[in-house]
Amino acid sequence: MGYNPGMIEPHAPVAVYPGSFDPFHEGHVAIVDRATRIFPNVVVGILQNAGKDALFSPAERAEMVREIYQNNPAVEVRAFSGLLVNFLQEIDATIIIRGMRAVSDFEYEFQMALMNRRLYPEVETVFLTPKEEYLYLSSRLVREVVALGGDVDGLVPDPVRDRLEERYRKVTHPPTR
Ligand code: ADP
Numbered sequence: 530m531g532y533n534p535g536m537i538e539p540h541a542p543v544a545v546y547p548g549s550f551d552p553f554h555e556g557h558v559a560i561v562d563r564a565t566r567i568f569p570n571v572v573v574g575i576l577q578n579a580g581k582d583a584l585f586s587p588a589e590r591a592e593m594v595r596e597i598y599q600n601n602p603a604v605e606v607r608a609f610s611g612l613l614v615n616f617l618q619e620i621d622a623t624i625i626i627r628g629m630r631a632v633s634d635f636e637y638e639f640q641m642a643l644m645n646r647r648l649y650p651e652v653e654t655v656f657l658t659p660k661e662e663y664l665y666l667s668s669r670l671v672r673e674v675v676a677l678g679g680d681v682d683g684l685v686p687d688p689v690r691d692r693l694e695e696r697y698r699k700v701t702h703p704p705t706r
Pocket of ligand 1 (some may be wrong): 547549557626629659664666
């Protein structure tokens with residue numbers, strides 16, 4: 530049977546890549562790259578959690594990610610709070626993208642995927658494999674290294690590095706009165 534363009538679903542599904550992204554790093558960039566190869570519309574969903582050790586506000590995180598993808602119409606950035614499945618339904622999305630770094634991620638991710646499917650049966654969770662060189666990378670590690678004065682060049686995109694430098698300068702050299 531030959532290629533039949535008539536069989537292609539005209540409405541491509543919208544995929545959401547949810548996370549705290551505090552901050553967004555190169556491991557996240559690699560997952561978005563892969564996701565856009567499969568799905569034409571990828572929404573980076575920034576969870577507005579009220580974590581007390583948050584480095585950047587959800588608005589700051591969204592601003593940085595928007596800057597990274599400002600020239601890529603396939604990627605949209607939205608902040609959300611509450612249940613992920615409610616956010617998906619709100620924007621008519623049916624796909625959840627997650628990165629699976631190690632076996633230690635598996636149990637939590639598997640439970641979440643099943644719970645999300647129970648809450649919203651139309652949803653599919655798609656796990657993408659990380660880029661090997663960023664396997665060890667996490668937002669927590671980036672925050673810790675920066676707080677201790679370490680260099681994260683090459684581990685975070687430029688807009689994030691600039692904000693981190695700015696934030697770090699403020700912390701180490703508070704303005705004198
Ligand atoms: P959360 O706070 O939900 O763990 P994160 O912002 O840390 O969110 O991560 C969001 C998603 O990105 C998760 O699916 C996570 O597995 C994935 N991820 C985090 N770090 C990496 C990495 N280094 N490589 C690939 N995927 C990653």
